[in-house]
Amino acid sequence: LVYSAVLCVAAAERCFPDGFKFGTATASYQIEGGWNASDKGESIWDRFVHSRPEAIGDRSNGDVACDSYHKWRDDIQLLEDLNVDFYRFSISWPRVLPTGFPNRVSEDGARYYGDLIDGLLGNGIEPVVTLYHWDLPQPLQDLGGWTNPLISEWFADYARVIYDLYGDRVNTWVTFNEPTAICDIGYNDALAPGLESEGRGSYLCTKHVLLAHAKAYRLYEKEFKPKYQGQVSLTNHMMWFEPETEADTELTELVKAISIDRYCYPIFSATGGWPPALERYIAQKSAEEGEPRSRLPPFTQEEIQLIRGSYDYLGLNHYTTRTVRRAAAGEEIGTYLFEGVKELGVTLGARPEWPTTMSTWFTVYPPGFRALLSYVKQQYGDVGIFIMENGLSDSGTDLDDQPRVDYYRDYLEQVLLAMEEDGVQVVGYTAWSLMDNFEWMDGYQSRFGLHHVDFTSPSRTRTARRSAKYYAAVARTKDIDAKYEFDKMAEL
Ligand code: GBH
Secondary structure, eight states: OGGGTSOSOSSGGGBOOTTOEEEEEOOHHHHOOOTTSTTOOOBHHHHHHHHOGGGSTTSOOSSSTTOHHHHHHHHHHHHHHTTOSEEEEEOOHHHHSTTSSTTOOOHHHHHHHHHHHHHHHHTTOEEEEEEESSOOBHHHHTTTGGGSTTHHHHHHHHHHHHHHHHTTTOOEEEEEEOHHIIIIITTBTSSTTOOBOTTTHHHHHHHHHHHHHHHHHHHIIIIIHHHHOOEEEEEEEOOEEEESSGGGHHHHHHHHIIIIITTTHHHHSSSOSSOHHHHHHHHHHHHHTTOSSOSSOOOOHHHHHHHTTOOSSEEEEOOOEEEEEEOOTTOOOOSOOTTTGGGGTEEEEOOTTSOBOSSTTOBOOTHHHHHHHHHHHHHHOSOOEEEEEOOOOBOSOOSOOHHHHHHHHHHHHHHHHHHHHHOOOEEEEEEEOSBOOOOGGGTTSSBOOSEEEOTTSTTOOEEEOHHHHHHHHHHHHOBSSHHHHHHHHSOO
C-alpha cells in the first residue's frame, strides 16, 4: 500500500540515515546440508551430531538442514524480496579445504561459494562473508583444535585461500563469529566439540582465536587491501548485563569484563592485551587454587601489537539482557551461563517482566540494546559498529509472527536512540535469520526465521512470515514504523 511510496521523511526520529545498510544472515552448518556432498571434509559439527545425537534437543542434525547447498538460488530470491542491501553468510572451511589444510582445494566447494557470490552481486546484493561460524575441519580438532597454538597459522592459510578466491568480489569480511561460543561454550560441554575444560581450554582457545583473527587481518591488510580496499573484523556476541540489586554493581562490571571485553579489549582498546581487571582476577584466583601460573595465558609484547588495532569496524551480535548476582554458597549454578562467567561464581537471571522466548538463554528487553551500544562507544570510542545479528526465537508454527515484528521494531528503535541521543556510530544492521535453520543444541525446535522452512518436505519449502514483510519495508524505506502501523491491523 502506501508505505512503499512514502520514503522516510516525516517522523525523523523513526528513520535510519541514508547510507545505513540493512541485511540478513545465516551460517553454513545451519542451512547448507550437503554435509558429505562431493569431496567435502568432515567438520566438528558433523562429528558431534553423528556421535552424540542425544545432545541435540530433538535429536536432529544439519545433514540436510535448509538444503541451501542445492537451493541457493531460492535463497537469493528471498533476499531480493526482502530488499536487503547485503547478505551475511559463512563459508564452511572443510567444504573448501577437505583436509583443513590448503594442500587440496575442493573445486566443487570453491564453485559453490563463487556461484552464490556472483548470484548475489548480479541481483545488487552485497556479500558479507564470515570465515568461521563454528564448523572446524575435524582433522584440525584431532590435532587439538583451537587449543593448539599452531592453529592461528592454519586459519591464516585458510583465509588466504578464501581471499584469493573471492577477494575481488567481497568487500566485507568477518573472520570469526562469536569467539565466546567457540571457546566458552565449546569447552563447557555444549556446542561442538563439546569438550569440558572451562577456565583452561577455553582460555587457550580465546588466545588462539584472537591471534588467528589478527593474522588473517594482517594478511588482508598487507596483501589484499591495497588492491581491493575491503574491510575486515570479527563479530562478538554481547549480552547486556544489569545488576540484580545495587549490591551486585561491581560484580556486574567484572561480568562485562569477562564476557564482552575479553574479546574486545585486546583488539579495540588503545593499549591492547587482556582487560587489566580480568587479568588480575584470574591471576589471583589461579594462585589461590595452587596453579603455578595464571590459567589465562599471557600475550607477548609482539602478540599484543599484532592483535591491537586489527579491525576496520566493530561487529557485534546482540539478543538479550541478563541480570547478575553472586551465587549463594553451594548454589547449583545455572547451565545457561555460557559466556565464560562461571569463573566469577555468579548466576545470571532475568527480570520477571521480561517476556520469554523459545530459547532458554533469551528474554526480551529492548532498552538493553541501547545501553550496550553506549557502553561499547564509551569503552572503545568512535569505531563504526556493524550489528551482525539480532532477532527473536519462537516455536515457528505461526506465519503471523507479530511478536517477532514487535521485537525488530522495538530493538531497532533502541539502535536509533543510541545513534541519535548517545552519538553511537552504527553503520549496519543484520536480522538473524533469513530463514528457520538448524539452531544448534535446540535442533529445529526454536526458529529465528523471517521465512518459515518446512523441514518435513523434501523441497524444504520457504514461506515468508509477517516479519519478512515488515523487514522488507524497513529495508526499503529505512522507516521502522511506516509498515508497522499499517500491518498491525492488516490480515497477512
Ligand atoms: C548466535 O549466537 C549464533 O551466531 C547463531 O548461529 C545462532 O543461530 C543465533 O545466535 C541464535 O541462537 O545452544 O543451548 O547450548 C547467540 C549466542 C550462542 C546463545 C549459543 C546461546 C548456547 C545455548 N548464543 N547459545 S545452547
